[in-house]
Amino acid sequence: MNCQRMEKNLIAYLDGKAAAAERHKVEAHLAECGECRERAEQFRLLSGVLDEWQAPPLSPGFDAAVRVRVAQEPARSGFWAWLLPSPRAAFALTALVVLSVWLSSISPSRAPQAVAAQGAEADFKMIEDLPVLEDYDVLSNFDALSYLPAQPATQSESHPRL
């Protein structure tokens, strides 16, 4: 074993958790390498030194604080429990969102036509009631317009039902 291999083996050796074969290899290396021997000895000392850092005791109200926070739980966990075991509901919701996003992304290409068609139709109806109706030129002009967008208008009518 060389010094590099000690990086993977020294800690387990010092913890007394190395397998016999591994332990013998480490011991053989330590016997011949002063630097690693020194490091191993200092690692042992270090373990004792690190024990000096003590954590303070828990504050007396700790358990009560946990209980208070847990007691606030049931309502919330009950709400989520209703949703979580229902993957179908989550799937249906996701599908609905995806579908509506998809529809709104494809509709803009048709929308202007539909709006134009509705606008023309309304214009025509308004004009229909006006005395100008008697003017044949105007009537024929708007008559033509009302027929032209008739096809896109039917397309747009079916759209909101999707």
Added chain:
Amino acid sequence: MARSDVQLMLDVKAGDELSFELLLHRYRTPLVHFLYRMVRDQAAAEDLAQEVFLRVYRARGQYEPSAKFTTWMFRIATNLALNAKRDSRHRQLEVSIDQSDETSEGRAPSVEVADRQPGIESELIARDRSAMIRRAIEALPEKQRAAVLLHKYQEMGYDEIAKILQCSESALKSLLFRAYETLRVQLAPLLQGGETPATSQGREK
């Protein structure tokens, strides 16, 4: 006979609140101590530990005994502590300039008292030493720090620590080696032997 962690957790899942209390009593101290050493602040550590227990409780419905209970709990704790640490690092940047370790530690209240009373003096030395250890561990990269705390202070096995930190056992051993090597250098003054008040209870022979 005491019920295992997994059994207690399954009982909690079945609606037994008392089993949750038993888990709380079993792990509150190691958990708060671990978190204290991670975030270096007792109030914050207790708050995080409460959050860990809350998450354990919340997850009771989905609990499956696939992983060891402590592995699962300490992974939650480690992630919470690392996130809290990252958050507070930004917030405490200005504060830390005028509130250095020495002042917040409140050490050496008055020199003459220390001279007159040897008990207080040795207490101050001990406090200095643990402040030094704390700072050295604090300065380690976060994964190395968590590894050292779980190995040294929680005395966990390599397989469990590796699972908590999501690395291989081999990688963990290198991680620990590098961490202890850094600490050995940083804490060299404490390793010289002689006046070590609490070292005698340690592992050195």
